[in-house]
Amino acid sequence: MEKIYPDSGVELTPLISRHYDFLMKLGSFGKYQGFINRAIKKMGIKPGDAILDLGCGTGENACLMKKYLLADDGAKIVGMDISEVMMKQFEDNCKSSPFITFKKQRVDEPFDLGEKFDKIFISFVIHGFPHDIRKKVIQNAFNHLKEGGSFFILDFSEFNMDEMPALHRMIFKKVECKYAFDYIEKNWKEILGEYGFHDFEEDLFMKNYVRLLKAVK
Numbered sequence: 026m027e028k029i030y031p032d033s034g035v036e037l038t039p040l041i042s043r044h045y046d047f048l049m050k051l052g053s054f055g056k057y058q059g060f061i062n063r064a065i066k067k068m069g070i071k072p073g074d075a076i077l078d079l080g081c082g083t084g085e086n087a088c089l090m091k092k093y094l095l096a097d098d099g100a101k102i103v104g105m106d107i108s109e110v111m112m113k114q115f116e117d118n119c120k121s122s123p124f125i126t127f128k129k130q131r132v133d134e135p136f137d138l139g140e141k142f143d144k145i146f147i148s149f150v151i152h153g154f155p156h157d158i159r160k161k162v163i164q165n166a167f168n169h170l171k172e173g174g175s176f177f178i179l180d181f182s183e184f185n186m187d188e189m190p191a192l193h194r195m196i197f198k199k200v201e202c203k204y205a206f207d208y209i210e211k212n213w214k215e216i217l218g219e220y221g222f223h224d225f226e227e228d229l230f231m232k233n234y235v236r237l238l239k240a241v242k
Contacts, residue, residue, distance in 0.1 A: 080150035
């Protein structure tokens with residue numbers, strides 16, 4: 026598979042895509058499921074929310090979100106990803122929930138779904154793009170949020186890698202792509218503010234190396 030961005034770590038091969046959830050759990054020493062659960066709980070999902078999940082992967086996050094939703098209240102989740110392998114897993118994982126649907130679409134190019142959402146979620150995707158491409162993702166999120174809606178970025182926090190314990194620094198350098206090193210150095214509240222987002226909130230996980238950043242439109 027030829028990558029669109031050769032230095033990216035978020036463009037996955039079909040083999041890795043098929044085993045993505047297992048590899049994430051393995052790479053986080055079994056802590057992945059726990060902090061994902063806590064992060065989604067922190068989103069404050071309401072029963073009637075419409076949620077767009079950018080780079081939705083296997084649908085595991087959508088399955089966690091649906092616990093807080095009621096279809097009778099008009100709730101919906103739209104998962105968006107470009108991978109055929111992820112689409113199959115998403116549809117299998119979410120087949121019992123008709124209010125959860127999949128949209129095969131790149132998140133890094135402008136798109137128009139013709140509707141707006143209460144919440145938009147992106148998990149461990151945006152750090153893997155060049156910065157000019159991240160700006161397109163942010164604009165897509167802003168364009169598809171209702172006024173007062175919230176954009177949630179679950180990804181690495183801002184930190185100085187030189188201050189990491191040696192083992193953590195070694196793992197990060199070994200596993201992460203080129204763009205992640207740039208991502209952790211940027212002021213994301215300031216960047217999001219340039220697009221009109223405000224009222225930022227953050228929750229930290231995994232020894233403060235992972236952050237759920239909330240930004241309101």
